[in-house]
Amino acid sequence: MAEAGRHSRHASARRRSRVWPVLISLVLVAAAVAGGLALHHSTDHSDGTANAAAGTPSVDLAARAAAVDQVLKRRAQAVLSGNVKEFLADVDPGDADLVSRQQTLYTNLRLFGFAKLAYQQLGQQYDDGITQKYGPSTYLVAVAMTYQISGIDLVPVRAMLGYTFTQRPNGTWMLVSDSDLDKRLPRGSHQEAWDEGLVLVKRAPRVLVVVDKGQEALADRLVTMSVSAVKAVSKSWPGGWNGSGVVIALDSKIVRGADYSQPKNAEDALAMATFVYRTLPGEVTGAGERADSYVVVNPRNRDKVDARTMAHEFTHVATAPYGPYAPRWLVEGAATYIEFLPMDGAKPLALAQYKLDVRTKYLAKAKSLPADATFFDQADSSYPLSWLALDYLFSRFGGTEVGTLYRELAALGTTQQQRDRIMTEHLGLTEAGLFRALQAAAAA
Numbered sequence: 001m002a003e004a005g006r007h008s009r010h011a012s013a014r015r016r017s018r019v020w021p022v023l024i025s026l027v028l029v030a031a032a033v034a035g036g037l038a039l040h041h042s043t044d045h046s047d048g049t050a051n052a053a054a055g056t057p058s059v060d061l062a063a064r065a066a067a068v069d070q071v072l073k074r075r076a077q078a079v080l081s082g083n084v085k086e087f088l089a090d091v092d093p094g095d096a097d098l099v100s101r102q103q104t105l106y107t108n109l110r111l112f113g114f115a116k117l118a119y120q121q122l123g124q125q126y127d128d129g130i131t132q133k134y135g136p137s138t139y140l141v142a143v144a145m146t147y148q149i150s151g152i153d154l155v156p157v158r159a160m161l162g163y164t165f166t167q168r169p170n171g172t173w174m175l176v177s178d179s180d181l182d183k184r185l186p187r188g189s190h191q192e193a194w195d196e197g198l199v200l201v202k203r204a205p206r207v208l209v210v211v212d213k214g215q216e217a218l219a220d221r222l223v224t225m226s227v228s229a230v231k232a233v234s235k236s237w238p239g240g241w242n243g244s245g246v247v248i249a250l251d252s253k254i255v256r257g258a259d260y261s262q263p264k265n266a267e268d269a270l271a272m273a274t275f276v277y278r279t280l281p282g283e284v285t286g287a288g289e290r291a292d293s294y295v296v297v298n299p300r301n302r303d304k305v306d307a308r309t310m311a312h313e314f315t316h317v318a319t320a321p322y323g324p325y326a327p328r329w330l331v332e333g334a335a336t337y338i339e340f341l342p343m344d345g346a347k348p349l350a351l352a353q354y355k356l357d358v359r360t361k362y363l364a365k366a367k368s369l370p371a372d373a374t375f376f377d378q379a380d381s382s383y384p385l386s387w388l389a390l391d392y393l394f395s396r397f398g399g400t401e402v403g404t405l406y407r408e409l410a411a412l413g414t415t416q417q418q419r420d421r422i423m424t425e426h427l428g429l430t431e432a433g434l435f436r437a438l439q440a441a442a443a444a
Contacts (some may be wrong), residue, residue: 229310238403332384
């Protein structure tokens with residue numbers, strides 16, 4: 001998974017070398033996408049009228065907000081307490097498809113075991129077509145879902161959805177659509193696993209796996225390899241890691257920030273670590289503040305995923321909270337370095353031979369460390385060179401220094417000047433100096 005810059009978060013598939021005792025094979029890992037929050041915010045109309053351009057009549061905005069808040073509160077409490085009747089009470093009973101989708105949503109949400117769940121109105125949206133469809137009282141609103149999965153999320157996190165309400169004759173508000181805002185919502189902060197049809201959720205300590213209902217064998221296999229990978233990352237990442245591995249392996253091609261409908265991703269990608277947010281894109285920062293990541297597996301390549309794949313992705317999960325500014329050679333190099341270490345349930349890898357191959361095949365032809373802008377266009381060489389750089393850093397400076405360097409670069413490495421300053425302070429080397437050190441080590 002790539003750590004992108006401050007602005008747009010556009011991911012591309014990427015290829016990295018996998019090492020085996022006898023041969024080297026290639027796989028692809030792609031990253032999450034997260035866009036800016038391209039939503040309108042509510043306007044405070046002092047005269048108590050709604051936006052005239054939206055075609056809505058005069059309404060008591062405070063009363064409407066309070067009434068819809070109560071609907072959202074009832075729905076959250078219904079999930080936590082296990083009351084399906086209450087969850088569906090404010091859904092339009094005349095729309096059988098909507099009722100069915102909401103029933104499925106409730107069933108799925110109950111499987112995840114939320115320690116906390118709440119819904120909050122973010123802001124009214126305006127769409128004349130939607131208003132014409134549902135009537136003059138139409139209230140289209142972006143909603144934040146704040147949740148914490150018990151034993152999984154270390155802190156409460158947020159996702160986004162969109163609801164359309166209309167007012168009943170008795171003055172109460174009714175949910176008439178749950179999809180009108182889907183195309184406006186930022187990638188990676190909605191289309192959660194519980195939105196994609198009936199699912200099966202299986203757990204182990206610090207592991208949660210989601211598959212389509214009926215796919216028990218797949219779930220069991222993913223749980224086993226994820227447990228091994230969580231142990232490996234916890235043991236090997238500097239300072240340890242006490243987070244959890246969430247693995248989503250559904251038949252759906254678009255889940256969270258993962259889009260396996262794109263031809264390159266569909267063909268080659270194995271899995272993506274997709275950001276989970278403490279604050280949503282656009283709330284505090286354009287990119288959102290990251291809390292964690294959930295891993296989404298490519299439905300086409302599920303049989304190729306193994307414990308080492310999960311260790312790579314869970315390293316991204318462990319480092320996601322640090323920030324978005326670390327160079328990609330460090331982000332992917334660290335994940336590949338941890339992936340290649342000895343771990344339970346995986347055969348040892350021929351790393352000495354691999355190091356020699358990387359030096360002769362890639363380092364000898366390179367002129368610098370892999371650049372962010374071209375990292376994935378040249379992924380066949382970018383991943384091996386990044387691994388080589390991290391292998392050097394761990395061997396020469398130790399894990400504690402590498403972990404500290406990663407944290408500071410991820411938080412503050414917004415420019416090349418800042419990156420070189422941070423690296424010089426910690427290592428006595430700039431990025432160019434590190435590349436020269438790799439060349440010197442190979443020559444020696």
